[in-house]
Amino acid sequence: xxxxxxxxxxxxxxxxxxxxxxxxxxxxxxxxxxxxxxxxxxxxxxxxxxxxxxxxxxxxxxxxxxxxxxxxxxxxxxxxxxxxxxxxxxxxxxxxxxxxxxxxxxxxxxxxxxx
Amino acid sequence: xxxxxxxxxxxxxxxxxxxxxxxxxxxxxxxxxxxxxxxxxxxxxxxxxxxxxxxxxxxxxxxxxxxxxxxxxxxxxxxxxxxxxxxxxxxxxxxxxxxxxxxxxxxxxxxxxxx
Numbered sequence: 001x002x003x004x005x006x007x008x009x010x011x012x013x014x015x016x017x018x019x020x021x022x023x024x025x026x027x028x029x030x031x032x033x034x035x036x037x038x039x040x041x042x043x044x045x046x047x048x049x050x051x052x053x054x055x056x057x058x059x060x061x062x063x064x065x066x067x068x069x070x071x072x073x074x075x076x077x078x079x080x081x082x083x084x085x086x087x088x089x090x091x092x093x094x095x096x097x098x099x100x101x102x103x104x105x106x107x108x109x110x111x112x113x114x115x
Numbered sequence: 116x117x118x119x120x121x122x123x124x125x126x127x128x129x130x131x132x133x134x135x136x137x138x139x140x141x142x143x144x145x146x147x148x149x150x151x152x153x154x155x156x157x158x159x160x161x162x163x164x165x166x167x168x169x170x171x172x173x174x175x176x177x178x179x180x181x182x183x184x185x186x187x188x189x190x191x192x193x194x195x196x197x198x199x200x201x202x203x204x205x206x207x208x209x210x211x212x213x214x215x216x217x218x219x220x221x222x223x224x225x226x227x228x229x230x
Contacts, residue, residue: 004158033217042222043159043205056217091158102147102166102209104218106159 002026004107006092012113013082021077021110025094032075033095033104034067038088046090049075082114117142117208121221129229134178134193136224138206141187146208148189149218150180153203162204165189176200201228 034046045059163174
């Protein structure tokens with residue numbers, strides 16, 4: 001696709017429910033990232049995929065958070081038993097390697113509200 | 116490990132005035148350096164990046180940044196602010212010695228432009 005696509009763009013869920021957030025990276029991008037942006041906070045790294053494997057998942061805040069990537073393309077971030085502190089914007093990004101260096105492109109984000 | 120410090124969570128300028136947003140990094144090896152902009156309710160857009168070569172980097176919308184190794188800085192400037200520049204700006208770094216992996220972001224600086 002033309003850009004990184006994320007869905008849903010907005011999600012309101014009840015505390016304790018599970019949610020899935022989807023990311024469709026730019027075609028051909030080998031690396032995929034998930035970040036979290038909480039109100040008034042900076043951007044917090046969650047996990048990084050190279051192909052289908054995740055060499056760095058050090059940012060996942062708890063075992064309620066998991067992510068997978070299939071076919072070297074689409075990725076899903078799953079949050080189980082959501083808590084109010086999970087409310088944030090979840091940003092996905094993907095990377096291409098071009099002649100001028102490495103550039104990461106971000107999607108518009110999935111806004112998650114836990115009530 | 117790399118880290119980024121952005122001085123000033125808010126910067127206010129008048130339209131037509133110089134914009135200066137400060138970014139300092141901490142890394143044993145000069146990293147890749149980036150500036151991203153985030154407009155309200157949108158994702159992140161790359162303004163400019165430094166990977167190698169010329170230390171003065173020009174980006175979109177009239178912004179530029181200069182990599183100064185001696186000062187471990189990568190400050191963002193624009194000679195004349197426009198109302199449309201009002202947004203949040205993030206400085207980010209990525210490791211060079213271990214190869215490009217994830218981006219580490221600063222906490223962001225909100226630019227306010229008054230008429």
